[in-house]
Each structure stands twice: as structure tokens, then as C-alpha cells.
Amino acid sequence: MGKFVVGIDIGGTSARAALVDLESREIIQEHTTKSSDDGQKLVQILCSLVKDLERSSKTNVSSVGIGIAGLAHKSGIIRYSPNLPNLIEFPIGPELEAHLKIPVTVGNDATVATIAEWKMGAGRNSNNFVLATLGTGIGTGFVVDGHLLLGSNGFAGEAGHMIVDANGPIHITGQKGPWEYFASGNSINRIVQDEASRGDFPWAVEIAGTWEKVNSHLLSSGVKKQEPDSLRILNDFCRDVSIGLTNLILLLDLDTVVIGGGICEIGEPLRNRIEIWIDEMLIGSEHRPKVEVKIAELGPNAGAVGAALSTDND
Amino acid sequence: MGKFVVGIDIGGTSARAALVDLESREIIQEHTTKSSDDGQKLVQILCSLVKDLERSSKTNVSSVGIGIAGLAHKSGIIRYSPNLPNLIEFPIGPELEAHLKIPVTVGNDATVATIAEWKMGAGRNSNNFVLATLGTGIGTGFVVDGHLLLGSNGFAGEAGHMIVDANGPIHITGQKGPWEYFASGNSINRIVQDEASRGDFPWAVEIAGTWEKVNSHLLSSGVKKQEPDSLRILNDFCRDVSIGLTNLILLLDLDTVVIGGGICEIGEPLRNRIEIWIDEMLIGSEHRPKVEVKIAELGPNAGAVGAALSTDND
Numbered sequence: 001m002g003k004f005v006v007g008i009d010i011g012g013t014s015a016r017a018a019l020v021d022l023e024s025r026e027i028i029q030e031h032t033t034k035s036s037d038d039g040q041k042l043v044q045i046l047c048s049l050v051k052d053l054e055r056s057s058k059t060n061v062s063s064v065g066i067g068i069a070g071l072a073h074k075s076g077i078i079r080y081s082p083n084l085p086n087l088i089e090f091p092i093g094p095e096l097e098a099h100l101k102i103p104v105t106v107g108n109d110a111t112v113a114t115i116a117e118w119k120m121g122a123g124r125n126s127n128n129f130v131l132a133t134l135g136t137g138i139g140t141g142f143v144v145d146g147h148l149l150l151g152s153n154g155f156a157g158e159a160g161h162m163i164v165d166a167n168g169p170i171h172i173t174g175q176k177g178p179w180e181y182f183a184s185g186n187s188i189n190r191i192v193q194d195e196a197s198r199g200d201f202p203w204a205v206e207i208a209g210t211w212e213k214v215n216s217h218l219l220s221s222g223v224k225k226q227e228p229d230s231l232r233i234l235n236d237f238c239r240d241v242s243i244g245l246t247n248l249i250l251l252l253d254l255d256t257v258v259i260g261g262g263i264c265e266i267g268e269p270l271r272n273r274i275e276i277w278i279d280e281m282l283i284g285s286e287h288r289p290k291v292e293v294k295i296a297e298l299g300p301n302a303g304a305v306g307a308a309l310s311t312d313n314d
Numbered sequence: 315m316g317k318f319v320v321g322i323d324i325g326g327t328s329a330r331a332a333l334v335d336l337e338s339r340e341i342i343q344e345h346t347t348k349s350s351d352d353g354q355k356l357v358q359i360l361c362s363l364v365k366d367l368e369r370s371s372k373t374n375v376s377s378v379g380i381g382i383a384g385l386a387h388k389s390g391i392i393r394y395s396p397n398l399p400n401l402i403e404f405p406i407g408p409e410l411e412a413h414l415k416i417p418v419t420v421g422n423d424a425t426v427a428t429i430a431e432w433k434m435g436a437g438r439n440s441n442n443f444v445l446a447t448l449g450t451g452i453g454t455g456f457v458v459d460g461h462l463l464l465g466s467n468g469f470a471g472e473a474g475h476m477i478v479d480a481n482g483p484i485h486i487t488g489q490k491g492p493w494e495y496f497a498s499g500n501s502i503n504r505i506v507q508d509e510a511s512r513g514d515f516p517w518a519v520e521i522a523g524t525w526e527k528v529n530s531h532l533l534s535s536g537v538k539k540q541e542p543d544s545l546r547i548l549n550d551f552c553r554d555v556s557i558g559l560t561n562l563i564l565l566l567d568l569d570t571v572v573i574g575g576g577i578c579e580i581g582e583p584l585r586n587r588i589e590i591w592i593d594e595m596l597i598g599s600e601h602r603p604k605v606e607v608k609i610a611e612l613g614p615n616a617g618a619v620g621a622a623l624s625t626d627n628d
Contacts, residue, residue: 287394
């Protein structure tokens with residue numbers, strides 16, 4: 001019999017849980033429930049979630065891991081949360097531990113997702129890689145020299161806020177030209193609409209009806225059909241994604257880059273263009289082994305599964 | 315009696331060696347000699363250097379560490395060297411090991427200097443810090459979670475090439491807007507001369523005679539005298555230094571930043587302005603502990619001493 005743990009990815013609207021056998025790394029059960037931005041209510045919700053999973057799987061859970069967007073301090077206190085602002089300074093880890101009477105670890109959602117891709121996904125053959133999830137912003141986690149990087153407080157991996165265009169446009173964060181302004185999942189929707197509204201993406205406007213309805217899914221189908229504007233927009237986007245990735249490779253000497261997020265529905269054309277751009281932009285690339293670019297394998301499960309695996313200290 | 319090791323910082327024109335007692339971390343002797351860009355000649359020079367140090371100190375050296383600018387592969391092969399281009403692909407580590415019959419480790423000069431500041435200098439109280447040396451370019455090394463970051467090949471820490479201004483000026487490396495274009499020791503000389511040639515630094519031109527003779531030492535003395543243009547130029551420079559440092563803090567969650575290089579002659583005004591800019595630019599700084607900024611303590615010795623300490627695998 002294995003050692004059973006529960007990982008919970010806490011989002012703004014829902015909490016997604018996975019019960020994992022740490023020994024076999026098998027996902028035994030999954031369950032999604034409503035989230036809450038009230039600390040005490042959230043603790044009740046998470047306790048019920050764990051108890052329900054124990055009951056329905058007939059197992060005893062030995063520890064719980066939590067992943068949450070923002071600055072999740074390694075002590076278990078939420079220092080900053082973009083999705084659940086009322087949770088700021090709430091000690092979710094210690095509170096849940098007091099209720100469940102088993103160890104609870106707390107980490108950033110992108111950081112714990114990196115553990116999942118490392119142990120069970122696209123990073124499994126690498127000890128030096130980044131998982132970059134292109135979503136609302138860009139979430140990243142790093143494995144370097146076979147260690148998951150946590151940093152002084154557990155906040156390592158905030159690469160979406162990395163300034164790549166110091167005189168560039170102002171992002172909703174107030175920063176000028178951070179990477180995620182150009183290269184997130186949200187930004188690709190802004191980009192295709194900008195192109196469409198300027199008359200530079202007529203194929204998509206014809207299908208969508210109006211430029212306001214053009215979105216990244218349409219880009220994805222345009223790329224599949226080899227539609228020229230779709231290929232051009234994808235290429236420009238991949239260049240901006242690669243500027244940030246190239247910075248990370250220079251800093252951390254990564255051999256593998258794993259891309260996550262909804263935009264991965266584009267698949268091979270996205271992966272391939274990023275690989276080509278990195279090779280072109282990486283200074284000294286002729287003296288370095290080629291960096292591999294891969295698409296993430298665990299999908300939206302990565303956060304919950306990684307949170308479960310984060311309870312393992314080996 | 316201690317365990318004696320030799321560290322050698324190989325530059326374009328000279329090789330600087332330090333004999334260190336690994337147990338007491340005492341620097342027993344130092345010696346500087348001419349370098350060479352011929353691989354076999356360099357091996358002869360380094361062998362003599364080690365033998366001379368053994369003889370004059372009456373010790374037996376148990377291992378040798380080398381630090382060299384560029385892409386020093388962890389196998390001991392120089393993949394790229396900006397200062398000694400003829401050394402590219404030369405297996406300096408294995409060759410020296412064959413001659414000396416003791417273990418030889420090879421690393422990047424900025425990376426090994428980081429070990430020195432960590433074990434004996436300004437980083438000694440931190441397990442999450444960067445040493446950023448503002449010289450010809452910017453050399454950096456990282457300690458995260460108590461590990462020196464090496465990366466897949468041993469190339470981690472090439473932060474000088476990090477793009478911070480994707481539409482900015484083209485650097486000698488061919489890149490657009492890398493951090494070192496704005497924030498290296500070389501760039502401060504370019505900046506003060508630009509200011510002087512435009513008539514925006516009259517105090518310095520009066521002292522130097524012509525704008526061509528204005529340099530960073532003059533900036534340093536202007537700052538000491540609280541000369542307004544000197545303070546303004548320093549402030550702008552510190553902002554550009556801090557853009558890159560803030561990126562590194564976001565990525566690696568560092569608690570300490572250590573600044574090295576000749577520009578540190580400015581001292582406290584430099585340190586203080588960088589600390590203020592980081593606090594201003596670091597997104598979420600109100601939710602994070604303050605990042606400490608320190609001036610490097612080991613000076614031009616850091617490379618040789620760090621190379622010596624890099625032989626220690628503990």
C-alpha cells in the first residue's frame with residue numbers, strides 16, 4: 001500500500017484537488033469544488049475536500065500540499081494573492097494543519113506545477129528546465145542542478161514580471177514592458193484583436209463576423225490551415241515568448257524549456273517556432289548544446305498534482 | 315595542518331593565483347604572472363605557477379581551481395572565451411590535470427567569485443544572493459536555496475546579456491538592449507562622456523580639460539563633493555543597474571544583492587541609490603522583506619580565491 005497525499009490548486013473561483021499515491025505516482029482521484037476568498041470558509045472547504053477524498057477512496061491521507069497564485073510564503077502564509085485578495089496575510093498552511101492534524105505545505109501554483117512536469121511530465125528527463133505557463137500572466141518555475149528553486153521566501157519564479165522592454169507599454173501591473181505584457185495567454189488575445197481591428201487579419205474577421213470576436217482559438221485554426229496572417233502573427237508572438245525564455249536560459253543554463261497554457265493547443269508549430277527563435281537569439285548558441293523546447297504534458301492538472309508531490313521532501 | 319589548494323583567475327593578459335588553506339580559509343600566498351592564449355603554453359605557465367607556490371610556501375597543493383571569463387564547461391573545456399579566443403575548445407582542465415596529477419576544476423570567473431563572496435565576503439550571511447560585478451560587461455553568479463547555481467553545462471549566470479530593452483540600442487555583442495549595455499563599468503564611462511560632450515556635465519569638463527578625458531573616477535569624486543550633475547548621473551545609472559537586479563530578484567527571490575567592480579569606489583551613495591531603486595521597482599515589494607544591497611568585500615582577489623574554494627565539494 002502506498003503513501004497517499006492530496007494536492008489542491010486554489011484558484012479564484014474553484015479549488016481543484018488530486019489524491020496521489022506518492023510511491024506509484026498514480027492519480028487515484030480528482031475533485032473540483034468552489035473556492036472562497038474568506039480564509040476561515042476556505043479552510044472549511046479544503047477540510048471537507050480532503051475528508052471526502054479520503055472517504056470515497058478508502059485511504060488515509062498523510063499530508064496535503066497547496067498551490068496558489070501569488071506570493072505564497074514557505075511558512076504557509078499568503079503574502080499576496082491576485083485572485084483572492086482577501087486572503088492576504090492569511091496563514092492558510094498553519095490553519096489547515098491545525099484542522100486536519102497532518103502536515104500541510106504551501107507553494108506558488110506555477111512552482112508546484114513545475115514539480116509535476118519534472119516528476120511525471122515533459123521535464124522528466126531534465127535537471128535544468130523551466131516550466132513557463134502562458135495564461136492570464138506568465139507563471140514560471142525552475143529546476144536547476146536538480147533542485148526546484150524556491151528562494152528566500154519561496155517566491156522564486158516570478159518571471160512574468162521580468163522587464164524586457166524598459167521603455168515599452170505600461171502593463172496592468174504598473175510596470176513598463178514586462179515579459180507577460182507581450183507573451184502571456186491574455187496578450188495573444190489582445191494581439192489578434194489588434195491585428196483584426198487594423199485590418200491585418202481579414203481571414204479571421206470574415207470567420208468571426210467582427211474583429212471583437214477574433215481570439216486565440218481562431219489563430220490556432222488559422223495556423224492549422226497555414227493561413228499566412230495566422231502564421232505571421234504566431235511567428236511574432238513566438239519571438240516575444242522567446243525573448244524571455246532566452247533570458248532565462250542565459251541566467252540559469254537550462255537544457256529544456258517546457259511551455260504550458262491554453263495556447264499550447266497550437267502544438268508543434270508553436271513549439272517549433274519558439275525553438276528556432278531561441279536558437280537565433282541565444283548569444284553563443286554555436287558554443288552551447290541545443291536547448292529543447294517541449295509542450296507541457298499534464299495540462300490543467302499540473303497544479304494539483306504538483307501540489308501533491310510538493311509534500312514529498314526527498 | 316590544513317588542506318592547501320590553489321585558485322587561478324585567468325584573464326586576457328595575466329593569471330592571478332591564490333594559495334588558500336581550505337580549513338582556515340586563510341589566503342597563504344598570492345602570485346600574478348603573464349597569461350597566454352596558446353593552450354599548451356598556458357598549461358606550462360599554470361604548472362610553473364602552482365609549483366612555485368608550493369615551493370615558496372613549503373606546502374603540498376591537493377587540487378587546483380580555475381576561473382575564466384566566458385563559457386567554461388564543467389568538463390574543463392573552454393567553449394567560449396572573449397579574452398582568449400584561441401583557447402576555444404581547449405580542454406584546459408584535463409590537460410592541467412594530466413600535467414599536475416592532482417584534480418583540477420574549471421568554472422566561469424564570475425561564478426567562482428560568487429563562491430568567494432559567499433564563503434568569505436559580503437554574501438556570507440545569505441543563502442539567496444547574487445554577486446553582480448560591473449566591469450567590462452556584467453558578470454553574475456547566483457546562490458539560491460544554499461546552492462551555487464551551475465546549470466546544465468556550468469554556464470549559469472550570464473545576466474549581462476539579459477535583454478531589458480528589446481527595442482533599445484545595439485550592443486557590441488549584436489544584441490538589442492542587454493543589461494550590460496546600460497549598467498556595466500564600461501557603460502558608466504560612455505555615459506559620463508556622453509553627458510560631458512553634450513554640455514550636461516560642465517563641472518567634470520572643467521576639471522578634465524576636455525570631455526574626452528571625463529571618466530568614472532571623476533564621477534566618483536563629484537559624488538563625494540555632492541556635485542549636482544554627478545548625483546543626477548549616478549542616480550540614472552543606479553536605476554539602470556536596478557532594472558536588471560530587480561529582474562533577478564523576481565526570478566530567484568534573493569534576499570541580498572552584492573555589487574562588485576571598480577565602480578564600487580563610489581561606495582555608500584552607489585549602494586544606497588541601488589537599494590532605493592530596487593525597493594521602488596520591485597513589484598509587490600510591500601509584501602516582501604526588504605532586499606539588502608551590499609558592496610563586495612574581496613575586490614580583485616575574488617576570482618582567484620573563489621576558484622580555490624571551488625575545489626571543495628562540500
